[in-house]
Amino acid sequence: MESPATLEASLQALEAQVLRLQTALDQTQVLFQESPGAAFLLIPQGRILDVNVRGAALLGSTREVLQGRRLAQSLAPASQPTFAALLARVFEGRGRQTGEVQVLTSGGEVLDIALEASPQQSGGESPCCHLTLTDVTAFKLAHRALWDTQQAQETQLQDQALKLRQLQEEFESVMLASGREMEATLTRAESFLTLSRQHPETPSYLAHAEDGVRQTQGLLESLKQYMQMRFLRARMRSVDLGRVLREVLKDVQDQMAGRDVQVTSEALPTVYGDSQALQIILHEYLSNALKFTRTQPRIRLHVLVQETETEYRIGVEDNGVGFNMRQKDKAFELFGRLHPSAEYEGTGLGLPVVRRLCERFGGRAWGEGKVDQGATFWFAWPKTPAGK
Incomplete structure (x- = not known):
């Protein structure tokens, strides 16, 4: 049997433990309440x-x-x-x-x-x-208000996109109709000037008018090509650039006739893209190269290929008149020219078409050259193009 002193000590220890528990419970209650x-x-x-x-x-x-x-x-x-x-x-x-x-x-x-x-x-x-x-009521209200605003904005954007498509279609129709009318008018003017040349008393200044008509016809043709590019419906597929090059070379045979022209090419890749867009690009580059090498007795064109992890870079190198690199961006501006129109025909729309086509599919276009030492015009085509 425990002594009174031992019981007293145990009782005090138990009371101390109860007090600690009560204190902890009170603290928990305070924390809970506060x-x-x-x-x-x-x-x-x-x-x-x-x-x-x-x-x-x-x-x-x-x-x-x-x-x-x-x-x-x-x-x-x-x-x-x-x-x-x-x-x-x-x-x-x-x-x-x-x-x-x-x-x-x-x-x-x-x-x-x-x-x-x-x-x-x-x-x-x-x-x-x-x-x-x-x-979270305020948060929910704000979220619903944000959702409603987003839905309203999406509806507004859809309406604006519809109006934009309608305007674009109207613009395309107007341009096509205007082009046909201008073409018919120019054809009549050309016929009149052709007949006038046969008359012995035809004024000499009509020859300048005939040149103007031909230049206007060239500009109209370039504008048609530009509109064709703007409204191109992309059809994405695998495109063999070697085959595209062969087709383009057939198209530029008239520019090569009677000239000493040698065209060489590195092995061209098969890319994913729109064949019509790629044909327009290569046609413009080769046509330009043939135009600006006409003063050379022997024309040498070479198609270059470079490949990176993300893109193919295709370049058309020539041994023509070249250009000053300080004007390299001007070549790709609308109606931009690097050389006088009296010496080299053209409307200044070809290279801008190339740049816009490349950018449309996520690519790039640029030129490199030196005066009287030839030029190389490049385009970079992404391996995963953003065609639309």
Whole structure:
């Protein structure tokens, strides 16, 4: 049998332990009550064991009124099954659970609530659930307003895109009709001038008019090509550039007739793109090279190929008049010229067409040269083009 002194010491130790537990419980209660969020303690039946000040304020009630009441009574009917399922998962031992519900306040207000629930033991008694509620109503309203604004903007963009397509189609129709009318007018003018030349008293200045008509016809043809490029319906497929080069060389036979022309080429790759666009590009480069080598007794053209991880670079090198690199960007401007029109015919639309075609598919176009030492015009074609 223990002595009175031993019992007294054990009793004091037990009282100290109870005091520490009570202190810890009081501190926990203080932390719970002063939690910055709305906090609840629920028993498995979903009844409120305790609620902090912010939780009671969220429901528009008091702690005393809410204790023992089912929290589901404060939820919108549509949210009650969701809440019951979430609570069941917590008490089945599935750990922390999150969800969203709608709360009905005592004032009739509907709040969108994000909740987080986790299991918690309460002093050795039945398990309880610690529930934190966060009012996300303002966030939801802002999100819905943003969504509505986005939908309105998408509708507006679709309307604008439709109007733009209609304007584009109208513009295309006007340009085609205007082109046909201009072509017919120029043909009549050319016929008149041809007949006038046969008359012995034809004024000499009509020859200048005839040159003007021919230049205008060339400009019209270039504009038609430019419009063709602008409204090109891309058909993406594998394109053998070697085959394209052979077709282009057939097209420029007239420029090569009676001249000492040698065309060589490195092995050209098969690329993914639009065959019509690639034919226009190579045709313009070869036609340009033949034009600016006409003063050379022997014309040498060479097609170069460079490959990187992302693109193929194709260049057409010539031994013609070349150009000053300070003017390299001018060649690709609309109606830009590097040489006088009196010496070299052209409208200044060919290279801009090339650049725009390349850019349309995610590529690039540029030129390199030196005066009287030839030029090389390049285009870079991506291995994964953005054709549209």
